[in-house]
Amino acid sequence: MLYSGGRLVVKFGGTSVRDDFREAVTFVSRLWDENEVALVVSAIKGVTDALLKFSRTGEGFEWIEKVHRDFAKKYGIPFETLAAPLRELKKLSREDFPSFEAYRDHVLSYGEWLSGLAFAEALRREGIQVELFEPWEILETDGNFGNARVDIAKTSRNLKVVEEALERGRVAVVPGFVGSYNGLRTTLGREGSDYTAAVLGKGLKARAVLIMSGVDGIYTADPRRVVSARLIPFVSYDELYVASKAGMKAIHHGAIDVVRGIPIIFGRTRDWSIGTIAGYESSSLPILVHRVAGEEAVITAVGVAEVPGFDGENGSELGIPLVRLTVPSARLGSTLNLIHLRLIADRISPPRALSIIRGGVSAGNV
Known part of the structure; x- marks a missing residue:
């Protein structure tokens, strides 16, 4: 066991939700045996783009509904768990919001919320005590819709209810990517679920933040383009920040300063492996x-x-x-x-x- 008797924040990316959901659920279950676990989840891969299109054109709802219906069937989750928010999504009207940006972010929030509902239901079916939190009630942000920054002080106060759930032995599920400003839902930008995980890691004083995805960790180059790319065992916070700002997609660059001082562990969901630990040490590899x-x-x-x-x-x-x-x-x-x-x-x-x-x-x- 990597950690035992600690408090962990675990984030699953959209590919893991879509392709490795069973492995993710079992992984959380095993961690929960010996740790307090806060879980951050992304939308199913492809859903955020579809929701963005839906917000702009009103088209594509049927595809979004089908993806979640197929997902529920594949992983044995009653579709009724997801049906109510899908009905809400379909009925949304641009006229009910003060701006298109506010409407768009509200639409986008459904991707992570649906994933959170699915994870919570799957964990309950494994006999795990779960508490699901509405992220717009936890993360308070500025009003920069589409790329909002989290107000750490206000959010830390809100995280007390999450901490209480952890202390009661619950897995706390907090969908990523979403916050709120003056009662309106906001989104944190691409890879924003990493940002959510970092905020939880800091506010909950976690022992580590695990970023789980479809790859082992941080590589010296994109392994899809560079055949000789190598996994980097240790990367410093500064190296990670600079690489992320330059375009590396492994983590939201805004998450790094928030979680600095807490190890960030990058791993692959499918086989429960880790390849990179981000902290103050470095492998000194470009x-x-x-x-x-x-x-x-x-x-x-x-x-x-x-x-x-x-x-x-x-x-x-x-x-x-x-x-x-x-x-x-x-x-x-x-x-x-x-x-x-x-x-x-x-x-x-x-x-x-x-x-x-x-x-x-x-x-x-x-």
Whole structure:
């Protein structure tokens, strides 16, 4: 067992909810045996984009309903658990809100809320005591709809009810991505469920925040594009922040400062493994991050002062050196692989992910 007798915040991403729901439920159950667990969940993969389209055009509700109906059937959850909020969603009217942005965020909030309802029901069916919280009653934010910032002081006071649930032995389920401002629901931006998890980690004084997804952890580059990408065992908060701001999607960059001082553990839901621990230690490995904008792509090499054979813009942030290069989008893949080869590939052997639960934790090559 990675932790025993502690307080943990566990966040599952949308891919895990869609594809690895049973594994996620069992994972929480095992952690709950020996820990206090607060659970943060994302919308099912693809649902947020569909809700965004629905808010703009009024189209796509049937697809959203079908996804949740199929999900409920696949995982043995009564559809009645999800039916009422879906009916509410269908009846929403733009005219009932002071702005389109407020209406849009209200629509978007249903993705995480539906996932929270599903998780709470599944955990109850496993014999686990659960308390589900409406996130708009817990997280108070500013009025920047679509990319709201959490008011930590106000939210910390609201978290007392969550803490009380944990102390009573309940799994506290708090859907991610959503808060409120003056009674209106707000959203925290893409990867906003990470932000929710960080706020809970800080406010609840958690021993660790676990970010569970479909990949093992943080890599030296996107493994879908760079065949020699390597798992990074340890990454510093500063490295993680700089890489996230540059475009790495492993975590919402706003979450990092909130949770600084608490370990952030990145793992894969399917086999309950972890690959990266973020804290004050670093493996001192560069991270290649990229953004694509039309016909151009920007590559940022985080943690290096130069890229041999390439002319780029040198800089630094939080004391972390970095190099930015602009290349044609058509050459992104080949350029990433070449840069990675020159910077990283020959420096390390591939580390193994760690088991979180099965057989305990062994350092292995990490």
